[in-house]
Amino acid sequence: MSEKISRRDFLRLASVGAATTAVLTGCGPASRYVQREPYARMPEYTYNGLSTYYATTCRECAAGCGLIVRTMQGRALKVEGNPNHPVNRGKTCPRGQVTLQGLYNPNRVRGPLQHARGEALYDANFQDAQPNLDWEAAIRVVADALEETAGVAFLMGTASDHLFDLVSDLANAAGASAPIRFSAGSMFETRATLSQATENLFGRAGLPYFDIANSDLVLSFGANFLETWLSPVAYNFAFGKMRRGNPQRRGHFIQFEPRMSQTGSKADDWFPIVPGTEGMVAAAIGRLVAEAKGEPLPRAFASVDLEAVTSASGVKLEALAQIAQLVISAFAPIAIPGGPSLGMSNGLATAEAVLSLNALVDNFGKPGGVFLSPLSPNQDPDGYHRPASAQEMADFIDRMKSGEIKTLFIHGVNPIFELPKSLGFAEALANVGTVISFATFPDETAVASDYVFPDHHGLEAWGYQRIATGAMQSVLSGLQPVVSPFQDTRATADVFIAAAQLTGGEPARALPFNDEVAYIQSKLANLVGQADGSFNAPEINSFSAYFQQHGGWWKNSAEEVAVDAASALGRELMASQAQFAGAGEFFFVPFVAPTLAEAGANKPWLQELPDPMTTVMWNTWVEMNPETAHELGIDNDDVVKIISEAGEVEAPVYLYPAIRPDTIAMPFGQGHTAYGRYAQGRGTNPADIFGLLFNEAGDLTFAGMKVKVEKTGRKQPLSRLESRIGVYGEGMGEEGH
Amino acid sequence: MSNLNIDLNRVGAKGALAEEADGKWGMVIDQDVCTGCQACVAACAMENNIPFVMEEDAAYGRTLHWIRIERFWEGEYPEVRTTPYQPMLCQQCGSAPCEPVCPVFASVHSQAQELNLQVYNRCIGTRYCANNCPYQVRTFNWRDYAIEPFHANDFDGQLVFPLHNQFNPDVTVRRRGIMEKCTFCIQRIHKAEDKAKSEGRAVEDGEFTTACAQACPTNAITFGLLDDSESLVSQLANHKHGYRHLEEMNTLPRITYLQEG
Numbered sequence: 001m002s003e004k005i006s007r008r009d010f011l012r013l014a015s016v017g018a019a020t021t022a023v024l025t026g027c028g029p030a031s032r033y034v035q036r037e038p039y040a041r042m043p044e045y046t047y048n049g050l051s052t053y054y055a056t057t058c059r060e061c062a063a064g065c066g067l068i069v070r071t072m073q074g075r076a077l078k079v080e081g082n083p084n085h086p087v088n089r090g091k092t093c094p095r096g097q098v099t100l101q102g103l104y105n106p107n108r109v110r111g112p113l114q115h116a117r118g119e120a121l122y123d124a125n126f127q128d129a130q131p132n133l134d135w136e137a138a139i140r141v142v143a144d145a146l147e148e149t150a151g152v153a154f155l156m157g158t159a160s161d162h163l164f165d166l167v168s169d170l171a172n173a174a175g176a177s178a179p180i181r182f183s184a185g186s187m188f189e190t191r192a193t194l195s196q197a198t199e200n201l202f203g204r205a206g207l208p209y210f211d212i213a214n215s216d217l218v219l220s221f222g223a224n225f226l227e228t229w230l231s232p233v234a235y236n237f238a239f240g241k242m243r244r245g246n247p248q249r250r251g252h253f254i255q256f257e258p259r260m261s262q263t264g265s266k267a268d269d270w271f272p273i274v275p276g277t278e279g280m281v282a283a284a285i286g287r288l289v290a291e292a293k294g295e296p297l298p299r300a301f302a303s304v305d306l307e308a309v310t311s312a313s314g315v316k317l318e319a320l321a322q323i324a325q326l327v328i329s330a331f332a333p334i335a336i337p338g339g340p341s342l343g344m345s346n347g348l349a350t351a352e353a354v355l356s357l358n359a360l361v362d363n364f365g366k367p368g369g370v371f372l373s374p375l376s377p378n379q380d381p382d383g384y385h386r387p388a389s390a391q392e393m394a395d396f397i398d399r400m401k402s403g404e405i406k407t408l409f410i411h412g413v414n415p416i417f418e419l420p421k422s423l424g425f426a427e428a429l430a431n432v433g434t435v436i437s438f439a440t441f442p443d444e445t446a447v448a449s450d451y452v453f454p455d456h457h458g459l460e461a462w463g464y465q466r467i468a469t470g471a472m473q474s475v476l477s478g479l480q481p482v483v484s485p486f487q488d489t490r491a492t493a494d495v496f497i498a499a500a501q502l503t504g505g506e507p508a509r510a511l512p513f514n515d516e517v518a519y520i521q522s523k524l525a526n527l528v529g530q531a532d533g534s535f536n537a538p539e540i541n542s543f544s545a546y547f548q549q550h551g552g553w554w555k556n557s558a559e560e561v562a563v564d565a566a567s568a569l570g571r572e573l574m575a576s577q578a579q580f581a582g583a584g585e586f587f588f589v590p591f592v593a594p595t596l597a598e599a600g601a602n603k604p605w606l607q608e609l610p611d612p613m614t615t616v617m618w619n620t621w622v623e624m625n626p627e628t629a630h631e632l633g634i635d636n637d638d639v640v641k642i643i644s645e646a647g648e649v650e651a652p653v654y655l656y657p658a659i660r661p662d663t664i665a666m667p668f669g670q671g672h673t674a675y676g677r678y679a680q681g682r683g684t685n686p687a688d689i690f691g692l693l694f695n696e697a698g699d700l701t702f703a704g705m706k707v708k709v710e711k712t713g714r715k716q717p718l719s720r721l722e723s724r725i726g727v728y729g730e731g732m733g734e735e736g737h
Numbered sequence: 738m739s740n741l742n743i744d745l746n747r748v749g750a751k752g753a754l755a756e757e758a759d760g761k762w763g764m765v766i767d768q769d770v771c772t773g774c775q776a777c778v779a780a781c782a783m784e785n786n787i788p789f790v791m792e793e794d795a796a797y798g799r800t801l802h803w804i805r806i807e808r809f810w811e812g813e814y815p816e817v818r819t820t821p822y823q824p825m826l827c828q829q830c831g832s833a834p835c836e837p838v839c840p841v842f843a844s845v846h847s848q849a850q851e852l853n854l855q856v857y858n859r860c861i862g863t864r865y866c867a868n869n870c871p872y873q874v875r876t877f878n879w880r881d882y883a884i885e886p887f888h889a890n891d892f893d894g895q896l897v898f899p900l901h902n903q904f905n906p907d908v909t910v911r912r913r914g915i916m917e918k919c920t921f922c923i924q925r926i927h928k929a930e931d932k933a934k935s936e937g938r939a940v941e942d943g944e945f946t947t948a949c950a951q952a953c954p955t956n957a958i959t960f961g962l963l964d965d966s967e968s969l970v971s972q973l974a975n976h977k978h979g980y981r982h983l984e985e986m987n988t989l990p991r992i993t994y995l996q997e998g
Contacts, residue, residue, distance in 0.1 A: 042857060042909050043906060043908060043909050043924070044909065044920070044923050044927060045927055046907075047931065048907055072906060075902045075903070076902075076903070077905055078783055078784055078905065078948075079783065080951060081951070088954070090951070091776070091953065091954040092780070092952050093774060093776050093954060094774065094775045094776045094778070094779035096776075097779035097780045097782075097783050097952060098783065100783065100903050101900065101903070104899045104900050104903050105899065106889070106899050106900065127890060128890070226772045226774065227774075232774075232954075233954045236772055236774060236954030237954050237955060237956070239770065239772060239955055240770040240954070240956045240957065243769050244767065244769060244770055250769075250998070260817075260819075262772065262773055262774070263772075265808070265818070265819040265822075266772055272814070272815050486899075486902075594774070595775050604789045604791075604900075605779060605782050606779070607792075608789040608791075608795060608800060609778055609779060610775070610778075610806070612773035612774065612775060612806065612808070613773075613808070613819070615808075617795045618791070618792035619792065625814060626814075657814055657817045658810070658814065658818070658819070659814075660814075661814070677887065682792075717796060719792045719793070720796070721795075721800065721802075722807075724797060
């Protein structure tokens with residue numbers, strides 16, 4: 001019995017044994033580290049099941065990047081880039097990453113509802129309004145509206161294209177006016193101007209693709225291609241290649257702009273030129289290049305007066321000559337027009353001058369040069385459907401005012417926020433009989449509508465997106481639901497199909513589909529069996545399955561679009577100084593907030609990303625040169641009033657060292673009066689003070705204003721990553737920036 | 738003991754030997770191509786359940802960014818420029834100043850991965866580690882940000898937090914009073930290690946990457962195995978433009994930065 005060991009003794013002996021072992025082996029080198037195990041295993045160390053990954057397309061902007069979304073147990077957990085997608089090659093921008101905070105946003109439209117115009121879609125505690133209709137009633141409302149086809153109008157955003165196609169077919173069959181598309185993004189990108197200039201010079205409308213990846217000298221005339229411009233992930237990827245892709249040479253980057261943008265901050269040479277002289281500078285460089293090459297001066301650059309350019313733009317002649325030398329010695333120089341420089345009275349001439357510079361170095365269709373973007377695979381031959389310019393929106397608003405529009409369907413765009421206030425969209429709604437919004441989120445336009453029939457979030461939706469620009473080859477990007485809908489939403493395409501069938505007649509014949517998936521398949525049918533595709537399948541069902549799996553369909557090789565550079569150079573250029581509206585002392589440069597863009601304000605993590613240049617979070621600011629501010633007695637965080645011909649707006653000042661002393665700048669993206677708890681009542685909207693001047697291509701001259709600045713005497717500390725001085729109220733002034 | 742041949746310069750706190758500078762996982766950040774776009778910051782937050790703190794707390798410097806992008810102004814207008822964007826995150830020091838000061842071993846060195854761990858369920862929030870970190874990359878949960886009622890919807894008196902649907906089940910959700918920092922996406926490291934183990938092989942370079950490197954549109958961030966001489970990250974770490982932050986403090990940072998040019 002003496003051998004009887006109690007449980008307690010056993011444990012004691014066992015631990016002694018373990019300790020002895022430790023002592024014995026403790027002489028080895030391994031013991032220098034103490035092997036510590038966490039008390040409890042944290043999730044980082046355990047397996048929690050397997051994830052499922054779905055390919056789809058990002059709907060945060062019109063670029064159409066491919067995504068792979070990680071899901072588990074029916075929830076989307078993480079957005080990643082699709083490595084095979086020709087636009088973004090596995091990469092994402094912050095807006096793509098944070099798209100999940102839209103999906104799971106605490107403020108979404110929960111189901112179909114009818115309400116009095118102007119009535120908020122959530123209460124003071126941000127609790128969403130309850131749906132008060134069922135979808136059958138909603139479809140009945142849409143069907144009734146479609147009966148009176150003459151008075152029906154469709155206003156749509158830039159994503160997604162399958163719905164635009166479906167609504168186009170429907171409008172066509174019903175005899176209604178064709179749908180019109182708009183987004184503030186495309187307004188700030190000046191798509192109309194760029195497309196018009198391309199058509200004027202090369203006979204084909206569309207957005208060119210600039211192959212900076214293979215270029216060794218990039219001249220950018222205000223293009224903010226590393227921020228939100230056209231296809232930011234594609235251009236960021238290309239920028240990395242331009243700098244580090246070739247071990248033999250590092251690409252040189254020169255930026256001309258009055259206010260250093262995030263893009264400009266990456267430039268090797270930054271020229272703060274007078275706003276509106278970008279085209280003149282481009283033409284002057286063209287003339288100097290042609291002269292130095294000893295070629296006969298092309299007509300495009302023949303009339304350039306170098307003296308006038310240097311005095312107007314503030315760029316010295318030696319600097320221009322130096323740049324011309326760089327262009328001549330470069331292997332693949334490229335010039336990019338874009339952004340605020342085209343949003344001016346002379347924007348079209350500026351775009352033409354910059355494109356002519358490319359024609360002069362004859363880089364069209366060559367590596368490191370300009371490519372005319374190929375049409376997307378299932379695009380109709382009429383070509384690129386660009387979003388409406390501000391001028392076309394003004395015409396549309398006139399139609400609304402005249403009472404001609406009885407029912408207005410609005411999808412994928414928030415015009416009350418995105419359009420300049422002076423266009424009077426909100427007021428014009430009063431003359432529209434019925435306004436039906438398909439908003440996913442409770443935005444300003446949904447509040448001003450009679451009915452809200454919410455569409456799915458982009459990650460709950462089917463669809464396809466044509467790539468207007470951002471890749472060398474022809475691309476059709478595919479969307480599929482990665483989760484089942486979280487709210488009682490319904491695909492707008494399904495609503496229209498059901499309503500058309502309820503209406504009968506031509507609309508029903510135009511949309512003989514069970515649902516939108518059948519419609520999408522009908523639009524993919526002509527791709528089955530096409531050569532040079534990223535995949536192929538013998539029939540449509542397998543094709544659709546692959547289309548979902550791969551996140552789209554694209555050509556394997558770049559498409560050549562021939563360009564006659566010589567004839568482009570034969571046109572006379574009209575590059576001259578821009579005209580500015582208003583009598584203020586400051587040029588005004590509005591720009592799209594790089595992290596928020598036009599629809600990011602309701603995603604809290606986008607709000608908390610510091611602006612790359614100012615590091616400001618959660619608010620709007622006004623950028624002013626520190627010298628100017630000092631003269632005016634203005635300091636960081638002083639709230640100023642900016643007065644234009646069209647209105648006034650207030651925001652705190654950020655002393656910004658890299659802006660012309662005669663220029664102020666302000667980001668677009670905040671200033672919501674609805675749009676959920678994270679957006680509402682935060683910052684101000686510079687679009688409230690835009691005037692109503694358009695350039696020759698119909699784009700708004702949003703950068704063509706002069707404004708006054710007045711002190712208000714108030715202070716509002718900005719939340720900045722770089723400094724806590726403002727909120728602690730000390731050390732203001734010199735070290736403030 | 739004399740035959741141990743200890744280099745006293747490399748003896749870390751508490752007598753533990755600091756490891757070789759060339760450890761296992763490492764990162765190279767190319768400042769020439771970083772465009773400051775914040776995609777890495779967003780991707781990190783989405784992967785690692787990092788809460789946002791809203792405007793007021795952000796103003797007081799309480800944001801929980803595990804990675805932030807620093808830029809400084811240089812010169813006066815018109816000769817002004819920004820310094821190259823500098824993504825700053827935990828440098829996973831080989832001899833980490835944050836480790837010896839933790840009274841409860843919440844900030845410890847992992848032998849297996851040769852990383853600096855933060856053990857959340859040990860942390861008592863003394864914040865000594867943050868004070869001692871020369872890179873200022875440790876962040877502290879001043880509140881229970883994720884369960885702040887402002888983020889919730891009220892369903893019959895029950896608070897529902899829709900944003901919680903996004904929580905990554907592989908990553909701890911941290912509460913108030915806890916210090917946290919970049920982990921080099923240790924949950925991804927473990928997944929890859931377990932997978933390799935089950936297949937009877939070693940983890941290969943490029944098998945997975947961190948959330949920040951995966952998102953980075955310009956490929957400025959490279960992550961991989963430093964002790965594999967064939968790996969991209971180990972080759973870039975020896976690039977002629979390479980430098981390490983505060984190297985003179987002998988922290989043996991695991992991240993190499995590449996200068997412009």
